[in-house]
Amino acid sequence: MLRTGRPREFDRERAMDAVMHLFWSQKYEPTSLNRIKNSMSGISPAGFYAAFGSQERLFREVVKRHMRTYGRVVAVLWDEASASRYALERFGAHANRMQPPAGCLIALAPRTCSPENYHIDAMLAAESARSREGTKAFVDHGIAQKELDTSTDGEALATAFDAFLVEMASQTRDGAMQERLDAAITALLQLWDINRVQLNDLGRSAS
Numbered sequence: 001m002l003r004t005g006r007p008r009e010f011d012r013e014r015a016m017d018a019v020m021h022l023f024w025s026q027k028y029e030p031t032s033l034n035r036i037k038n039s040m041s042g043i044s045p046a047g048f049y050a051a052f053g054s055q056e057r058l059f060r061e062v063v064k065r066h067m068r069t070y071g072r073v074v075a076v077l078w079d080e081a082s083a084s085r086y087a088l089e090r091f092g093a094h095a096n097r098m099q100p101p102a103g104c105l106i107a108l109a110p111r112t113c114s115p116e117n118y119h120i121d122a123m124l125a126a127e128s129a130r131s132r133e134g135t136k137a138f139v140d141h142g143i144a145q146k147e148l149d150t151s152t153d154g155e156a157l158a159t160a161f162d163a164f165l166v167e168m169a170s171q172t173r174d175g176a177m178q179e180r181l182d183a184a185i186t187a188l189l190q191l192w193d194i195n196r197v198q199l200n201d202l203g204r205s206a207s
Helices: 012-026 033-039 045-052 055-068 070-078 085-098 115-144 154-173 178-194 199-206
Strands: none
Touching (some): 012 055, 033 055, 055 070, 055 115, 070 115, 085 178, 154 178
16 A cells, blocks of 8 residues: 655754764764664665765764854853853853763864874864863953953963863763752852952052
């Protein structure tokens, strides 16, 4: 008996989410094309190549999707008007709650590709570098807005914050509780407080 009706359409967004989690758990090179196709409900080879072209193009699209979804929390780092302790506290809390169970795809991706795929490592390294630049820009804006003292070592403070974010991703992957990481964020904010411009200093400079 012939089936009637339209065939089920390929759900690209759902497929992208499925393969994103696959890359999270297995990384780029160890993830075989067969596993990718199976994660997409057994998409045919022809259907895969029609939709994505190649495994590399798919992975690049996954990285972009990650930055638009889980990674969008870093947008505040580039907002010059948001360089304050309150914004940093909100950023840390949001990063903690938006972190997927497998941790950050960018921060935890190992740079272990074979020579023919070094450009994949370079792409991930560039994304990590952009995040570090955002953290440094956030601290620099805090100094420029007189939220932080001008004697603040911006490079050191930004490095401390960035290192914390990478470790937070690692601990999330290892099962750390959000409450524990919230407490760690509160402790980290003391570094910002140490470098804050004191109200009495502002008063002296205004007189």
